[in-house]
Amino acid sequence: MKITHVEAHRIGVPAADPPFQWRNGLAGSPAVGDGAVLRIGTDEGAEGVALFARPGAAVLLQDLVDRVFRDELVGQDPFQREWLWERVWELDRIQELPLPALGLIDIALWDLAARANDQPVWQLLGGFREAIPAYASTSTFATTEEFLDVADQCLALGYRGIKLHAWGDARKDAALCMALRGHVGPEVPLMYDGSAGFDLPDAVYLGRALSEADYLWYEEPMREFSITAYKRLAEQVQVPLLVAETSDGAHMNSADFIAAGAATFGVRTGTTLRGGITGAMRTAHLADAYRLRAEVHGSDIPNHHLCMAISNTTYYESLVTSTTVTRERHVDAQGLVHAPVGPGIALPHENDYPAELHRFVEGHTN
Missing domain, CATH: 3.30.390.10 (Enolase-like, N-terminal domain)
Structure with a gap:
């Protein structure tokens, strides 16, 4: 052929x-x-x-x-x-x-x-699971009250955790993170994504608040140019760090974050920013060798397949971009995402491409 x-x-x-x-x-x-x-x-x-x-x-x-x-x-x-x-x-x-x-x-x-x-791609990759829990990954809302209301809606719809994309102000974001923990209680997994908005001092300040509030992970607080800065952050906060999302080089660059001790929770992987499916799988296997997580980034269909093929990923990331929440179509009432069944990546029919691409755009600008 x-x-x-x-x-x-x-x-x-x-x-x-x-x-x-x-x-x-x-x-x-x-x-x-x-x-x-x-x-x-x-x-x-x-x-x-x-x-x-x-x-x-x-x-x-x-x-x-x-x-x-x-x-x-x-x-x-x-x-x-x-x-x-x-x-x-x-x-x-x-x-x-x-x-x-x-x-x-x-x-x-x-x-x-x-x-x-x-076969579906996830099966061709070897296959690990047929369902995975989803967390709600928010866009940025105007007020703390809106974030708390969105969190209530997400949990009522079955989502298994909440990840915040907040304002990019270390003190306001720290207060929001503490308020959300107080609002949902100690059992709900919470995560925070800084979208590279901070320098090291502010990242440390916010990271200490996240540690106190028992957040599951702290994601991309700084631009990923300086691995040394991430190493110093890891030394000064206890909240686990999820890193290497937007840095170039796929698994090659992720390896340096791990070797520096900066990936205390794990590394990001995904088809869009880690060099497709091959690069994403290399990244996941690298992390697994160090007993770290490789959390799949984004909710487009290729990453849906990755979630089913990677043993050391925890959740499917489902974007929530409105204060009136509806579940993504892949997420069921128990907050689970099930493995695709069609051959290949099983993209929608051409008439459905705009909606799928819309989710793709949302999933890869955060």
Whole structure:
């Protein structure tokens, strides 16, 4: 089997309704979305696809296909995913590919292989579980009262934990985190995501509040350029750190966080920011060797498969972006997400792509 065609197709993404916000300093939901599909086909009719959503996605993906991807892929064996994954990193040396673009080819090739074998991707990966609990991962709301009300709704709907994306003010966020713990009681798992909003002194201040409030993990309080800063944070707070979400280099960079003692809970993994499915699995296996967690980031469908294939992940991340909460369609009344059953990645039909891409955009801008 050989790859014969590589195509990019634009797909419009509707604006979020209602619109939502992230912390101070970050853009909220875009007024107009943009998405694209990478499609890889073969001489035997097998095909695989991957979704790509970010501002300018369609133009960027078409440019990459025309300039780089098509020439590299046509004529190749689509089942040589490891070789092609390494080849993408060679291309990145000169092309400086956007981090979410690094895994697109890999995701499409896993989709192709699983379809060819009439299996879901998670089963082709080996399979570990058929269901996983979901936590509610909030966008940023205006007041503490809104956060507490959203938490009540999420727990009533079955969600097994709450993760906050707050304002990016260390003292206000610390007070919110303490208030939420007091509101839900000691048994509910709580997490906090700083979206890289702090320097080291403020990260330490907030981390000590999270320790006192017994939060399960403290995620990305600082930009992930300085592993030394994260090492010093780990030395000064007791709340476990979940790190290496947006740093480049997939498992290669995650290894340095672990070696420095900065990943005291574990590392982030996922198809979008860790180099596709292959990079995500390498990251998970690396973390497992150190008996650490590899928590899957984002709620798009490829990461749904990862959650079922990785032994050392705890939850599925389900985004909650409105003060009126409805469960994501993958989450049942018991707060569980069940394994996909269709072959490949089992993307929705083309008419459903805008909604799926909308979730993809939400899941990868936090």
